[in-house]
Amino acid sequence: MKKLTIALLSLPLHSFAGLLLAGCFAGLLFTGCTAGAGGRQPKKIAIVVSTLNNPWFVFLAQTAAAKAKALGYESKIFDSQNNTALESDHFENAIASGYNAILFNPTDAKGSVINVKKAKDAGIPVFCMDREIDSKDAATSQILSDSYSGCIDLGKLFVKTLNKKGNYVELLGIVSDDNTWNRSKGFHSVVDNYPQLKMVAQQSADFDRNKAMEVMESILQAHPDIDGVFAGNDAMAMGAWQALTAAGLAGKVKVIGFDGAEDAINSIKEGKLTATAMQFPKAIAELAATDADEYFKGKRDFPHKLPIPVDVVSATNIDKYTAYGKKN
Amino acid sequence: MGAPIKYTLLAVAIVLVGYNSIYIRKLSDVRNAEKALDFDAKAYAENFLHTTLPAHPEKAIGLDQLSHALTTDPAKAFSWSHAQNNGNNRFFLVKGSGTITRIDSEYTYLDIPGVPQKVALATRYIIGTAARDGSGLISVDEFTTTMDMNTVSEELNKLIRNEVLPPFKVAAKPEETVRFTGGLELQQNAAVPDTLEITPMILIIKDSFNNR
Numbered sequence: 001m002k003k004l005t006i007a008l009l010s011l012p013l014h015s016f017a018g019l020l021l022a023g024c025f026a027g028l029l030f031t032g033c034t035a036g037a038g039g040r041q042p043k044k045i046a047i048v049v050s051t052l053n054n055p056w057f058v059f060l061a062q063t064a065a066a067k068a069k070a071l072g073y074e075s076k077i078f079d080s081q082n083n084t085a086l087e088s089d090h091f092e093n094a095i096a097s098g099y100n101a102i103l104f105n106p107t108d109a110k111g112s113v114i115n116v117k118k119a120k121d122a123g124i125p126v127f128c129m130d131r132e133i134d135s136k137d138a139a140t141s142q143i144l145s146d147s148y149s150g151c152i153d154l155g156k157l158f159v160k161t162l163n164k165k166g167n168y169v170e171l172l173g174i175v176s177d178d179n180t181w182n183r184s185k186g187f188h189s190v191v192d193n194y195p196q197l198k199m200v201a202q203q204s205a206d207f208d209r210n211k212a213m214e215v216m217e218s219i220l221q222a223h224p225d226i227d228g229v230f231a232g233n234d235a236m237a238m239g240a241w242q243a244l245t246a247a248g249l250a251g252k253v254k255v256i257g258f259d260g261a262e263d264a265i266n267s268i269k270e271g272k273l274t275a276t277a278m279q280f281p282k283a284i285a286e287l288a289a290t291d292a293d294e295y296f297k298g299k300r301d302f303p304h305k306l307p308i309p310v311d312v313v314s315a316t317n318i319d320k321y322t323a324y325g326k327k328n
Numbered sequence: 329m330g331a332p333i334k335y336t337l338l339a340v341a342i343v344l345v346g347y348n349s350i351y352i353r354k355l356s357d358v359r360n361a362e363k364a365l366d367f368d369a370k371a372y373a374e375n376f377l378h379t380t381l382p383a384h385p386e387k388a389i390g391l392d393q394l395s396h397a398l399t400t401d402p403a404k405a406f407s408w409s410h411a412q413n414n415g416n417n418r419f420f421l422v423k424g425s426g427t428i429t430r431i432d433s434e435y436t437y438l439d440i441p442g443v444p445q446k447v448a449l450a451t452r453y454i455i456g457t458a459a460r461d462g463s464g465l466i467s468v469d470e471f472t473t474t475m476d477m478n479t480v481s482e483e484l485n486k487l488i489r490n491e492v493l494p495p496f497k498v499a500a501k502p503e504e505t506v507r508f509t510g511g512l513e514l515q516q517n518a519a520v521p522d523t524l525e526i527t528p529m530i531l532i533i534k535d536s537f538n539n540r
Contacts, residue, residue, distance in 0.1 A: 109473070134473050146413045148478040152456055153417075178475050185475070189482055190455045305468045309415025 045075040045292055046094035048087060049105040050131065052079040054207065054235055056261045057105060059324050060129060060281040064103045067289035073100075082174065082206070084111040091115040095122045101292040102126045103285070109134045109178040125295045127288040130281065132178040132305070141291055141302035143284050147179050147258070150277035150310035151186030154256055157275055157312060158191060158228060161254050165196035166227030169219055171240060173207040173232035180204075183232045183258055191230075200226060205236045212239030220247050229255045234264035234276055241272060260313060262323035268315060275314040281324050284308055367476040373483035377492075380465060381509070381529060387463040388509050391424035391524070392442030398520045406516055410464035412457075412477070416516050421462035422526060425507040428500060435525075436500055438508075446523040449508060449531070451493055454485040458511025458527045488529060496531045505534035 045068045049061045061077045068075040078094070080087035084107050094102055095118065102119055104126050106112035116126045116138040128142035162168070170187070173180035191197050200223045205212035212231065220226075220243060229244070231237035237257025244250045250272065257264050260278030267273040291302060313321045320327055381387075389408045397405035409418035426438035426447060435448040460466055460481040471477040500506065509530040514521070 132474055136469075136472050144474060146415070146474075148474065148481075149413070149415075149417070149457060156455075178473055181475055182478055185478055185482065189485070193453050193455060303469060305471075305474060307413040307468060307474065309411075309413040309417070311416075 042072055042074050043100040043296055044098065045073050045289070046078060046090070046097075046099040046102045047075055047104075048078045048080060048090045048094070048102055049129075050080050050087075050107045051082045052077075053081070054233075054261075055263075056234070056259050056279075056281060056324070060105060060285050063282050063285035064129065064289050067286045068103075068292070071289060071293045073289075073293070080107050082107050084108045087112060088115050091118055095119060095124060099124060101295060103129055103288045103292065104139070105129045106131045106133050106177075108174075108176045110176065113138055125292065127291050129284050129288045130179070130279065134178070136304050139304075140295060141288075142305045143287050143291075144305060144307055145179070145279040145284070145310050146307035147182040147277075147310070148186040149307075150258065150279075150312070151183045152190055153312045154230070154258070154275060154277055155187045155190030157314060158187070158230060158254070158256055159194055159197065161274055162197060162228050164194045167198050167200045167223065167225060168228035168230060169216070169223070169226055169240075170199055170202040171212050171215060171229065171231040171236045172202065172204040173236070175204050177207075180207075180232055187230055205231075205239065207233045207235055209235040209239040209242075212236035213243045214239075216240040216243035217246070220244075220249070224249075226253055229253060231255065231257045233257060234259040234261040234273075237273055237276070238263055238267065241267065258310075260310075260321065260324055265313065265318070265321060265323050268313060268318050271315065275312055278311045278313045278321055278325070280308060280310070280326075283325075367472065367479075369476060369479035369483045373480050373487055376466065376480070377484060377487050377529060381463065384463065384465060385423075385509075387465060388421045388423035391422045391440060391447065391512075391526075394420060394422060394512075395443045395445060395520075395524070398514075402516075406514075409514070409516075410461050412461060412468050416518075418514055418516050419458050419461040420512045420514065421464075421509065422512045423507075423509045425505060428502050428504050428506060430502065431500060436496075436506070438506060443524070445520065448523050448525045449506075449510070449528045450525055451497060451528075454488045454493075454527055456485075456511075456513055456527070457481045458513045459484045459488060459529055460511075462511035462527075485527075488527065492528060492531055496528070496533065499533050507532045507534075 047061050047064045049057050052058050065075045065077055078090040080090060087107050102124055106128060109132055113133050113135045116133055119126050120138055125140040128139045130145055132142055132144050133139060172184060201219045203215050205215045229240045231240055234257035237255050241255050244253050254274040256274050257276040260276055264273055264276045394405055406418055409420050411418050424440050426440035428436055429439045430437040434452040436451050438447040440447050468477055508528050510526040510528040512524060512526050
């Protein structure tokens with residue numbers, strides 16, 4: 001028995017998943033595997049998100065779960081904690097546990113492709129939400145915020161706010177995420193046309209509020225004379241704002257974020273943050289769940305990539321917006 | 329088997345296994361091979377600007393026709409627009425010809441019969457995605473990543489800055505007539521702006537287009 005236990009423990013996870021699948025198949029022969037057989041049990045949707053440490057992704061995941069439930073499906077949220085290995089485990093588990101679709105917010109544009117391919121090989125459709133994977137056909141569909149266009153608009157506002165001159169800092173998100181670079185490139189496609197706008201520092205803070213505060217504190221030691229901060233998401237913008245407040249520079253330095261998160265919207269209302277770009281996580285999550293529903297009903301012709309527009313939100317139009325979306 | 333033969337065979341085996349286990353290649357060769365697999369946004373943009381776009385003149389709407397429709401039938405006007413998403417910002421490929429009324433450091437202004445708005449050809453800041461998206465000929469589904477598609481936009485804007493504009497800026501003078509094709513961005517939920525700002529993609533000054 002001891003030997004058997006050790007042998008089982010030493011099996012790699014994918015082998016264990018294989019055993020589970022085999023067990024499911026064997027069970028199917030005699031009793032019927034739960035999901036998808038005979039329509040007695042609701043189909044199951046796994047919602048795998050990059051992190052639940054950021055309220056924006058919590059909202060995304062919970063909205064997807066609520067929509068899945070409204071459509072009559074069971075769902076479970078898996079937190080990858082920005083760790084591709086953990087995300088890989090979630091996919092193994094979802095495949096082994098008989099989930100019928102995966103609504104997916106990837107941790108890594110390149111590294112997550114293999115997980116999506118595994119699900120595809122197992123006949124499970126994957127619908128990416130907000131973040132992209134670097135593949136045209138691994139996912140059934142990818143519903144993505146049009147970060148590049150949004151940051152062109154933010155760049156124009158930034159140029160206008162700083163009157164075409166000044167020193168600024170850019171805080172990048174996770175460097176392996178396409179959103180990070182689409183946002184940065186969109187912003188620079190505008191701002192780099194103005195030679196009197198000088199980027200004095202560009203550092204990654206991994207889309208994380210605390211890290212952004214630390215990075216900003218460190219940058220301010222070397223560059224106390226800055227006029228603006230462009231942060232790749234609202235969490236980092238809020239972290240930068242905290243560091244600027246501590247340094248007595250709040251208000252003097254214009255800070256721009258991206259997401260439309262609750263604290264950023266409140267901050268714009270209070271005259272602190274200058275602007276953000278409103279993504280629409282509700283629309284993205286609900287569309288992903290609806291796509292899964294349509295897939296179950298036989299639809300197959302989904303767009304490979306579907307960019308969702310984002311809106312610039314600043315003091316001039318803040319009354320039209322609430323956290324994560326537009327006011328009704 | 330004698331010890332010397334045994335050790336010799338062992339050594340040969342180790343050398344053979346070692347030789348077949350280690351491959352030494354120049355780092356530059358590996359990097360070049362990776363680069364070869366990368367999407368070439370510059371080549372794509374060049375082909376689009378010099379070949380694809382001129383081959384599809386029907387994709388451009390006359391600016392006078394668009395201007396008229398914007399005030400009389402906005403729904404029809406925006407049915408000629410394109411975008412990569414279904415948002416408020418829409419893009420048109422427009423064409424027309426007009427007389428240069430003024431030139432400043434950022435724009436060349438045109439007077440175009442049938443267009444009540446001021447028309448400004450951008451000659452300094454070429455930004456945004458109007459050049460990429462106006463014609464509707466470039467779709468996000470063509471690309472492995474949205475980054476590739478966005479890089480095409482940047483390369484197109486760069487080509488306009490570096491190839492389309494320099495000869496035009498040298499030759500353009502007030503009172504001369506210009507024929508143009510370019511991108512135009514408009515917001516669907518906003519009033520028609522007083523100035524229509526066009527990202528020029530094809531520019532021909534009268535002297536040079538008489539024979540075309």
